[in-house]
Amino acid sequence: MPHASPNPLKSLTNEKLAGLSTLLVVLAAFSWGLSGGIGGILTGQGWDPVVVSFYRGAIGLLFVLAWLALRPQGSGLGSGRMWLWSAVAGLGVAGNFTFYFLSIAEGSVAVAATLMYCAPVFVYLVSFALGLERPTLFKWVAIVMVLLGVVLLTGIYDIGAGDVTLIAAGAGLASGLSYAVFIFGFKFAAPHGSPQAILVIAFAVLVLILFSLGDPGQMVDVLSTSSWPLFVILGVLGAGLSFIFYIVGLNYTAPAVASIVAMVEPVTASLFGVVFLDESLAAVQIFGMALILLTVTGLSLHSSLQAKAVPPQPRSD
Template identity: 70%
Template sequence: MTSTSTVYVVLAALCWGVSGGIGGILMADGWDAFVVSFYRGVIGLLFVFVWLALRPSGSGLASRQLWFWSAIAGLGVAGNFAFYFVSIAQGSIAIAATLMYCAPVFVYLVSFALKLERPTALNLAAIAVVMFGIVLLTQIYDVGAGSVTSIGVGAGLLAGLSYAVFILGFKYAAPHGSPQAILTIAFAVLATILIWPGDVNQTVGVLSTPDWPLFVALGVFGAGLSFVLYIVGLNRIAPAIASILAMIEPVIASLFGVVVLNESLVGPQIFGMGLILVTVTALSVDSNV
């Protein structure tokens, strides 16, 4: 079963990587980042709702703690989707995906701030290496580089922070109900939040646009099928292994940006990306974040 679970997690990471590319294509066609995020979440909601309907036992929907922490997870995933696509729109898929992958670093920082975990020399050194990698990747030391705007960098980091909020919310909701119930509540919260900042005309226009297959693919790969595969796979595989396998997401997203959208990265950026991916993966393995 472990090999099958590994395949599930790999497929989920592949789906997430491809979804970043699909979102990039849609925004290059003029679609608003919030509209793209909204439809990604709504289609994901349909998937997990069907999953809950097919397997309703042990849902825990009567638990207030489940609703509270699932809503927190929903805030996190809403921010993750929205900030991720804003970052892509303001920079590149490679940079946005790699910055989002920094989520475990934010989990550490929140844990330190709340005194849930004590910082060690190794943890602090790893965080410093990640920060150095971010400097190289975003080229913030070179004002004229033009590869990404400050909004793009900030949005990418906020996407990572939001994902950390999702991780914590899901973690605390898990003892009170089933994954499908948690995700259903979380995606419902996402849909409620992201319907407001998007362009209303575009939100309605998606229903009749020739681009609707891309929106469906985005929702299926980016939120529906991927989350189901990841949760099912994670039940039978060590979180440390899952963290390593998740490295596929930013790599696939970056390749998609280079091959399909003609994005490019210079040497220092590639080195910075490598530092971030390797260090964050090591942090995740060490702590099972």
């Protein structure tokens, strides 16, 4: 039998979907980069990083609730496992937001964003420990290079002479570790529920945790401050639209492309810090940043190429 000729309209449609999806991923990464800069402005005004993180997550919760209301199918809200792992994801994103803004408040946007970008390294280390990933020479060399980049970026070899404090460096790495917790929580929750349901639970957990930890006075003051538009923009860009854009965009974006596009976030955050917050980096710090970004991107590319041959896991509620 002769082979049927490919449908050019279908091919064109797929190309357009791929292009649009990649654009959504770019917009998500760009929004996360801007949110770091906005967080830098707010913490520079004296707002508690916990309070800033709370409003970022609370506004994000409103958006994902609306998404779940519009797309309630297959939510998996009856699955106990989905609730458990979504709560773990919420704990991770709460730590990610808070430690990120703490690192910015104690250091700079560029350093905080780059250290948070080390999250895939933590994912690999945890995966090694749990037997989910097989260690290889390439992965260990990449991890060592990232650690070298962290040393150069933070200047921890001469911490007294640098602008990056131990708190800033530690909080930046803790934000990356927290993001790794979010990744694992979301990954294990995904087979049992929809992304929007998982995010609703995760952001609800974030709101509960940070509300209990935040300064009550500042929580109320936000509602009447002249800076409230920045809080709204932070929530919309940093948690509301960005998470939706990213998850929807991944549907038709190749993992390798998404790995490269993710570099938009730390680059955008760093440029924001330089242009609007008058931050600067020494040459050795710039080299360390480049070493981290390029190595982590290479790790992500390597991981996505390996994952191509792995079939998707069946969903079980």
